Amino acid sequence: MMQLLHFTTIAAVLATSFVLTAGAQQPPPGQQTPPQQPSDIRIAIEGPPGLPPRIAVPEFIALTNDAETIAAAKTISQVLWEDLNFEREFYMVGRDTYKTIPPPPSLDQIALDRWKEIGADGLLVGSVRKTGSGVTVQFRLIKVLTGQSALGKEYSGLPATIQMPANRFYAHTISDEVHKQQIGLDGVARTKLAFTSDRDGDRIKGPLDNRGVSNLYMSDYDGARQARVTISRAQDISPMWAPDGRSLAFSSWRSGYQDLYIIFPYGGPPIQNPTRGTPEKQSYLPAWSPDGTKLAFTSSRDGNPEIYVMNRDGSGVQRVTNHPAIDATPTWSPTGTQIAFTSDRSGSPQIYIANVDGTGLVKITSESACDRPTWSPSPWNEIAYSSRLGGGNIIRVYDLKTQTPRALTDDIGNNESPSFAPNGRHVAFVSSRSGKEQIFTIARDGKDLRQITRVGNNRYPNWSRYPPEK
Amino acid sequence: MKHRQHVTVWVVLALALGVSCAKKKPPVARPTTPPPGATADNNRTPAPPTPVTEPTPVPPEPAEDTLASRDIDQINKNSPFQPVFFAFDSSELDNAGQQSLNTNAEILKKYATWVITIEGHADERGTAEYNLALGERRAVAARTYLVSLGIPADRLRTVSYGKEFPFDPGHDEAAWAKNRRAQFVVTSK
Numbered sequence: 001m002m003q004l005l006h007f008t009t010i011a012a013v014l015a016t017s018f019v020l021t022a023g024a025q026q027p028p029p030g031q032q033t034p035p036q037q038p039s040d041i042r043i044a045i046e047g048p049p050g051l052p053p054r055i056a057v058p059e060f061i062a063l064t065n066d067a068e069t070i071a072a073a074k075t076i077s078q079v080l081w082e083d084l085n086f087e088r089e090f091y092m093v094g095r096d097t098y099k100t101i102p103p104p105p106s107l108d109q110i111a112l113d114r115w116k117e118i119g120a121d122g123l124l125v126g127s128v129r130k131t132g133s134g135v136t137v138q139f140r141l142i143k144v145l146t147g148q149s150a151l152g153k154e155y156s157g158l159p160a161t162i163q164m165p166a167n168r169f170y171a172h173t174i175s176d177e178v179h180k181q182q183i184g185l186d187g188v189a190r191t192k193l194a195f196t197s198d199r200d201g202d203r204i205k206g207p208l209d210n211r212g213v214s215n216l217y218m219s220d221y222d223g224a225r226q227a228r229v230t231i232s233r234a235q236d237i238s239p240m241w242a243p244d245g246r247s248l249a250f251s252s253w254r255s256g257y258q259d260l261y262i263i264f265p266y267g268g269p270p271i272q273n274p275t276r277g278t279p280e281k282q283s284y285l286p287a288w289s290p291d292g293t294k295l296a297f298t299s300s301r302d303g304n305p306e307i308y309v310m311n312r313d314g315s316g317v318q319r320v321t322n323h324p325a326i327d328a329t330p331t332w333s334p335t336g337t338q339i340a341f342t343s344d345r346s347g348s349p350q351i352y353i354a355n356v357d358g359t360g361l362v363k364i365t366s367e368s369a370c371d372r373p374t375w376s377p378s379p380w381n382e383i384a385y386s387s388r389l390g391g392g393n394i395i396r397v398y399d400l401k402t403q404t405p406r407a408l409t410d411d412i413g414n415n416e417s418p419s420f421a422p423n424g425r426h427v428a429f430v431s432s433r434s435g436k437e438q439i440f441t442i443a444r445d446g447k448d449l450r451q452i453t454r455v456g457n458n459r460y461p462n463w464s465r466y467p468p469e470k
Numbered sequence: 471m472k473h474r475q476h477v478t479v480w481v482v483l484a485l486a487l488g489v490s491c492a493k494k495k496p497p498v499a500r501p502t503t504p505p506p507g508a509t510a511d512n513n514r515t516p517a518p519p520t521p522v523t524e525p526t527p528v529p530p531e532p533a534e535d536t537l538a539s540r541d542i543d544q545i546n547k548n549s550p551f552q553p554v555f556f557a558f559d560s561s562e563l564d565n566a567g568q569q570s571l572n573t574n575a576e577i578l579k580k581y582a583t584w585v586i587t588i589e590g591h592a593d594e595r596g597t598a599e600y601n602l603a604l605g606e607r608r609a610v611a612a613r614t615y616l617v618s619l620g621i622p623a624d625r626l627r628t629v630s631y632g633k634e635f636p637f638d639p640g641h642d643e644a645a646w647a648k649n650r651r652a653q654f655v656v657t658s659k
Contacts, residue, residue: 154519169524190524204635211635218527232533235634238599246525251602254533256587256657257629258602266525271533279587279627284602298603300610305603328603342600348559349600369559371597386597393597416597430598459598467524 043150045122045143045182047091053121053182055090056098057081060126060137061106072135073128075167076174080124080139082222083175083189087425088443093120107140115144122150124178134158137170141178151181168224176467188421190467193428194218194229194239194248195439199456204233214459216250218265221421221463223439223452229265236261238285241464242292248462249286249295258284260297262312274314275299283308287330287339296320296330296339307341309356320358327352331375331383340364340373340383351385351398364398365405372417377465380424380444384408386416395429397444408446419463428452428461542656550577551586551654553637554612555647559596561607563615571612574654575619581659588612589653590630591637593646598632605630612652627657 047053057080060073078095085092097118104110107127115123126139140152155173158166172189179187196214204211215236216229230236234254241248247264254261259277274295275283283299289309296309307320307330321327325345332339333353338360340353351365351373369388376382381400386393392414398405409415413433420427421441426448428441439452439461452461552570554563563571578584590609592601609628617623637653638645 155522156519157521158524166524170522173522214634215530227527228530229527230533231530234533235631237634253629253631257627265527267528279629282606282629284630285599300603300606303610305606326600326603326607329599342603344559344600349596369596369600371600388595391595414594417599 042181043143043148045090045141045150047121052089052091054093054119055084055122055124056093056115056118056120057084057095057124058098058101058103060128060139061103063127063129066130069128069130069135072137072167072170073126076128076137076171077126079168079171079224080126080174083172083187084124084178086189086222086448087179087185087187088448089179089183089185090122093118107138110142110147112142112144112147120144124174126174131156134166135170137174139174141182151178153177165225168220172220172467186423188221188423188426188463191221191422192218192241192245192464192467193221193223193439193452193461194241194464195453195458195461196237196239197453197456197458199458200228201456202231202233204235214457216248216263217458218248219452221441222450226453227265230263238460238462240286240288240462242288243290243465244292245464245466249288251284251286258282260284260286260295274310274312276314285329287332288312289332290334290336294336296332298328298330307339309339318357320354320356322358329372331373333375334378340375342371342373351383353383364400364403367396367405370396374418374420376420376424377422378424380420382424384418384420384427386418386429392432395427395442397427408444409442409449417460419461421463422465426463428463430459430461542659545656545659549654549656553654554608554652556608556650556652558593558646558650559604561590561604561611563611567612568615571615572619575616575621578616578621578625583659584656585625585627585658587627587629587655587657588616589655590628591635591649591651591653592633593649594633594636594641595646596633598634601632602630605632608650608652 045053057077060077062069062073081092081095084090101114107125121144123142123144129136136156138154141150143150155170158169175189176187179185195217197217198212198214202213204213213235215232216239217226218229219226232254234252236250236252239248239250247262249260249262251258252261257279260275260283262272277283281301283297285298287296293312294309295312296307298305299308304324305326305328307327308317309320310317320339323345325343327341327343329342330339338353338355340351342349343352349369349371350363351370352361352363354361367387370385373383373385383398385396387396389411393416394411395408395415395418396405397408413431415429415431418427418429425444426441428439430437431440437457437459439458440449441452442449551574554567554570588609590605592605609630613626613628616626636649638648
């Protein structure tokens with residue numbers, strides 16, 4: 001009974017989020033177009049009434065008998081199962097359940113009896129074949145009830161390198177494809193996390209206190225494939241993915257004072273320094289406008305921490321706030337017309353919203369202390385932030401429609417620096433709950449807490465908007 | 471050490487070249503078999519398979535070293551300057567803080583060519599982002615007071631490190647009190 005209730009809840013959430021997600025892709029009001037109908041007749045994998053579809057992902061078939069292909073088949077099917085499980089739209093049948101079912105000889109000869117027996121509604125099968133420069137991956141989503149193929153594609157072309165083993169990305173691509181085609185959901189399997197880490201034990205250049213240095217790192221959404229992005233003998237913090245997923249704006253002390261930089265982790269232009277700071281003109285905590293043309297940031301160039309906005313090349317600087325208290329930590333509304341930020345003008349740090357020109361100021365929190373507002377992507381109309389509770393902080397989410405905050409995390413350890421997944425269904429944040437400071441992700445209902453990093457101290461997570469294009 | 475760095479650079483370059491060569495090969499793309507039973511597909515050729523591309527992160531390059539150590543390191547290791555401490559979530563100077571700054575002002579008057587950087591720091595209880603602004607306010611408060619004592623503003627730089635570099639790594643009030651500070655570093659002399 002408990003189980004049934006649980007599924008019903010998921011199904012309800014599924015229905016709601018489907019509608020909302022579809023809304024997210026529509027242009028702003030006034031020029032709305034009806035949702036696109038898929039050009040093919042879509043075969044939907046359906047679960048029993050009121051329950052999510054049950055999906056099985058047996059190990060992909062290795063069509064060539066070499067170690068690389070066998071490893072790829074194993075990895076892709078395992079990662080694909082985890083990717084699909086992450087969004088909790090399908091009931092993923094545990095892979096142990098069907099370990100004893102012999103793999104089909106090919107994708108065209110699949111006996112469905114055993115899969116019907118274990119109650120699978122959808123069967124995701126695939127094959128991997130070695131080619132000259134990598135592998136070719138084929139998958140098929142089969143409706144077990146009828147044997148129909150709901151979706152089938154073939155991929156190749158990813159060069160596997162030491163830094164970026166390709167197998168996981170094939171799985172991520174298939175997962176995003178299945179979520180999109182089956183339920184219209186923009187999955188996040190191909191998105192990236194950026195964060196800072198002191199894992200490599202670098203020390204700051206200079207005489208003071210033997211200080212450890214944090215630099216920028218990135219990883220897949222699930223924490224796999226972690227890679228270093230910057231090497232500086234100074235602190236680099238607060239990475240923020242540009243909306244196109246190609247560059248990161250961040251704060252650094254590499255010139256001896258705080259200033260903003262933009263780095264291209266996949267190559268491209270050399271590192272940029274749009275603010276062109278001086279010791280008297282320092283800038284920190286950048287935030288991209290949703291269209292990627294502007295950056296909001298904090299600066300004391302006029303004597304006191306205030307919010308400013310500029311074009312991404314550093315031109316057209318405009319001041320947003322003007323108050324003798326601290327104004328810091330900006331985040332943009334999804335429409336790009338408003339900015340939320342932290343101000344202690346009431347006597348303690350709280351979250352405020354203003355129009356980009358500084359008008360229309362509204363205080364939205366009245367708690368002990370709040371910081372790092374981060375506006376959700378549409379259609380969720382929410383702001384996540386850290387909120388002081390007891391000796392530490394928890395992550396809260398403020399619903400702008402109902403004007404009520406709710407707790408997203410518990411108060412184990414210190415929890416701060418929230419960042420929304422691009423579909424708004426998860427939040428990454430920093431927590432000291434496991435000892436050192438580590439990156440975690442949590443679902444928007446407070447379930448499914450996952451630890452992303454484990455080595456060193458890791459902080460300032462930022463979730464990319466979209467998968468990087470080539 | 472220098473030599474090893476060079477070797478690393480070459481290895482990295484070689485890797486990068488290998489990557490870009492591999493990239494230049496056109497992705498293999500050939501039609502997949504049409505899904506059996508998908509009725510809509512019966513009368514036309516299937517769409518060609520999607521070549522998957524994922525950009526490869528380039529190896530990070532070391533940033534230019536603009537903070538090369540100089541012999542003022544020795545001064546800073548046994549700094550003659552007194553740190554200034556602050557109350558929780560405050561950038562106001564108390565009496566003890568003003569006393570420390572009076573002492574520091576005397577040193578700055580004696581060594582009239584020294585340029586110093588005042589670092590503002592915060593304890594770990596505040597959040598990382600807000601503490602950057604709070605540390606900045608602390609550094610600026612110390613600077614403003616020193617200027618009022620006659621120290622030229624252009625000899626006093628400020629920088630905030632928020633809670634990035636605690637002086638005491640502990641997690642109690644004794645440690646936090648030491649970490650809510652303005653710290654003085656000789657930058658040039």
